[in-house]
Amino acid sequence: MRIALCQINPTVGDLAGNVERILADARRAAEAGADLAVFPELCVTGYPPQDLLDRPAFLDDVDTAVQHVARELPASLGVLVGAPVRNETPVGKRLFNTALLLADGDLVDATSKTLLPTYDVFDEYRYFEPCPERKVMEWRGLRLGVHVCEDMWNNEDQAPYHLYASNPIDELAALGIDLFVNLSASPYAVGKPIERRLLIQESCREHGVPFVYVNQVGANTELVFDGDSQVQSAEGEVLYHAPLFEEAFSVWDTDAPGEPVESARLGTEVEEVTAQIHDALVLGVRDYVRKTGDGVFEKALIGLSGGIDSAVTCAIAAEALGPDRVVGITMPSAYSSSGSVSDSQALAENLGIEFHEVAIRPAVDAFEAMLAPLFEGTEEGVAEENVQARSRGVTLMAISNKFGHLLLTTGNKSEMAVGYATLYGDMSGGLAVLSDVLKTEVYRVAEDINRRAGREVIPRATITKPPSAELRPGQVDQDSLPPYDVLDAILVGYVEEHLSPEAIARETGYELALVERIAKMVDRNEYKRRQAAPGLRVTGKAFGSGRRLPIVMQRTRVDAAGHEETVEGAPAAAGVDA
Template sequence: MKIALAQLNPIVGDLQGNRRKIVDFAHQAYRQGAELVIFPEMCVAGYPPQDLLDMPAFIEAVAHTVETIALEVPRELGVILGAPIRNESPVGKRLFNAALLLEGGRIVARVPKRLLPTYDVFDEYRYFEPGPPQPVVEWRGLRIGLHICEDMWNNEDWAPYHLYDENPIDELAAQGIDLFVNISASPFSLGKHDERSRIIEGICREHGVPFIYVNQVGANTELIFDGDSRVHAPDGSILLCAPSFQEALLIWDTEADYAPYVHRRTEIEDLHDALVLGIRDYFYKTGAFEKVVLGLSGGIDSAVVCALAVAALGPERVVGVAMPSKYSSPESVEDARQLAENLGITFHIIPIMPAVDAFREMLRPVFDDLPEDVTEENIQARVRGVTLMALSNKFRYLLLSTGNKSEMAVGYVTLYGDTNGGLAVLADVYKTQVYRLARYINARAGRYVIPERILTKPPSAELRPGQKDTDSLPPYEVLDVILQRYIEHREEVDEIVAATGFDRALVADILRRVDRNEYKRRQTPPGLRVTGKAFGIGRRLPIVMRWNRAVLEEVRRNHTAALQTQSERAS
């Protein structure tokens, strides 16, 4: 038998476009001899549809779309796809997240998702009712263990704890199956390929049956989906794997022999391609913009964002703007110009000092000759933000924000200045990773696309004479280690100090900075998610709060004192 894996890039809410794509891929699979074609989770609606699921009109339109797809695909072809369906019971949430099997112009099987993730970027229990235990799907002599995304992620025996008290994989296997099929909308993060492989390989080895995994590809706002669809043999080895970050149709011939698949992609290659896809899909799926624009400071962050934008959209759709002040070095303007020439983009120089001087003169009576401080630095950044937003408004340009995760974490950004924009490309990329990306971009091109001087000069905001980032921050090689351990691994001060040997006061100060700058991050553009814990929808902290780590020490002392007092009274 030939089974097709259709790695699709749907658009959230584009029911007609998604339908046409599903039908087209189904016909392609049928022409190539497939008897069954498998599509990703929620591919009819796009994932994540969020509160579109609360709209009755949307759910009705999805139902009609599924019925139309069933009529438009080849009648002899089995089609598995994902869509929200109504829960007809009077109890529970009104919807299921379901896998549907279509054949002969109708729906012949419905399998609701059992395990609903409600952590990080996921909020499925907000909308869906967990499905009941399901029998295997019997189809043309195959006993298929059909399940959806999270249903396979509760199967790791080595995990210190499990989120759910059910294991759909083991329950399906206990009924006797010939094949596992998992349809997913599993977001990308660095290292995700190996994590999925470990899970699926373990399932195959435990139960001795092959495993088909079909994942969505594409980007929807912050979330990027890498695809990574594959077929595993009963021993866990990968027989076929779709290319990452692009649509694909794989045909698995169950009778054919396959050489073992070897994954050769590097982490920096994945990071680069994920960001390129994120820019491209945000630009084209919104359909609201003619080009992208960004400020080119002559620094590493804007250079990398510019190169990524060109890779995503082509040089004809990218506009770079240098906005020098009296503190900008001539070399920075030269580097920005050289970058623009190397990439072949439109380039403008718009000096900001006339506007900065006008603001200073306007504010002089109120400031009353107070000494200059960060206020005047921020005016420069905000004038640049206003300039770029003016270009965005006038020409329908999407403004790309260039700040990185390291700066955003500790608040080393200016609200309504360098945080302006419609998409924050590097919001989940640490500064040290930005340098790695720059070197990768140059190596991939075989030339200095990003000028060498940008790579070697000390990073600076150039908002006052002789300013360097290290005036306000520890070296990024130190800062990024602390941030990664705190944000992604949830380690606290003592754990970070023990693991790194860094000064305790430094570590505690960095963690305090992260906590107290949530108000800035909440007001920034959506950022492309590429790590296991990004700022944004997956990390929710209150802005107004009085928590700080000194409270923990105080609470410990109070508890000890209370215990001692109780002991003294008892004696």
């Protein structure tokens, strides 16, 4: 049987556009002589549809869309598509997350997702009822073990703990199948491609059954989907692998499976990880702009400081949208170095983007004069520094409002973690491009951009200068923070690996007092992150919907002697150092 793997980029809620993509690839599959075309999970609605699934009218439209796909399919072609389907029984959640087999105008067969993730960014049990049993789909003489995304993720023998009681992979294999078929909407995170590859390989080798995996590609708000669709043989050898971060189409023949192919980049080396992060960010920006609708954002707007973060954000925007759709604004203040303007201008010239200089000194002077009577007799400090940052925020938002540009914020994950950012200042904007990229990785992305271009796109001075917010004379980031390689190692342990300060100190060798100080900074700045723009997710634990901590909390514990002590970051201190 000839099977088409259709790695498409659906848009959440765009039923007409998604149906058009499905039918276009279905026609392409028929022309290529395919017997079956496989599409991603929930491809009719786009993933994740979230509370759109609570709207009866939306579900009615989904039903109509599925019926239209069935009617318009090429004759004799079977198609597997993902869509929400109503639960007609009076028990359980109102919907199933279903894989539908359509052919010749009809629904031939269907099976639904059993394992419904509720961790990290996933919240599927909010909407869906788990499928109670496995079934075999028969098509053109083959017995297909069709399942949906998470259903394959409970089969890892080496896992120390399993989230679910059932294992759909084992249960399908026990029914006597010829081929596993997985419809997925699995978002990208560093390390995810190699994790998927090994998991599928394990399933193939354990049961001696080939595996077809088709994943969504594209970005929907924070989530970036890498595709990574593939076919593995019964021996766990990769027979086909789709490119990452782009739509793809291929036909694989079960009767002529072919030879193993060389694997694509899997992110096992630092350079591969950096290249994947770069590609994910470019796709994230491109789809955020494209999927908000034609004419909503004609251009992206970036405040250029001459620093590494704004330079990388600007370069990514230029690649994602084209240089003619990017505007850079440099906003010197009394404390800006000469390089702030010159390096920003050099970047703009290297990229070929529109560039303007708007000095904020008049605005800062006006605010200082206005506040002088109230601030009289106090020492200058963070409040005065943040007037500068907020003057920049007001300036950028005014330009954004006037011309309809999408303002991209430039803060990285390290800064967002410890609150080294100003609410309503440099945090102003509609999309946070680097909010899940640690500062040390930002430098690697910058080098990757220059390497790909074969020239100095991001000025060398921008890469080598000490990072600084330039809000007071001679200020550098290391006045307030440890070196970024130290800070980032602590943040990985605390934010991404959920380790205690004591465990991080043991693993890294850093002083416990330093680790505890960083942990407190992370905890006390949760209120800022709640007010931040949505950020593109590229790690397994990003700020935003995938990390949910209370703002107001006190972390205390009782020791063995019954004494109470404060731990980690208490109290939250919302509103301090804003």
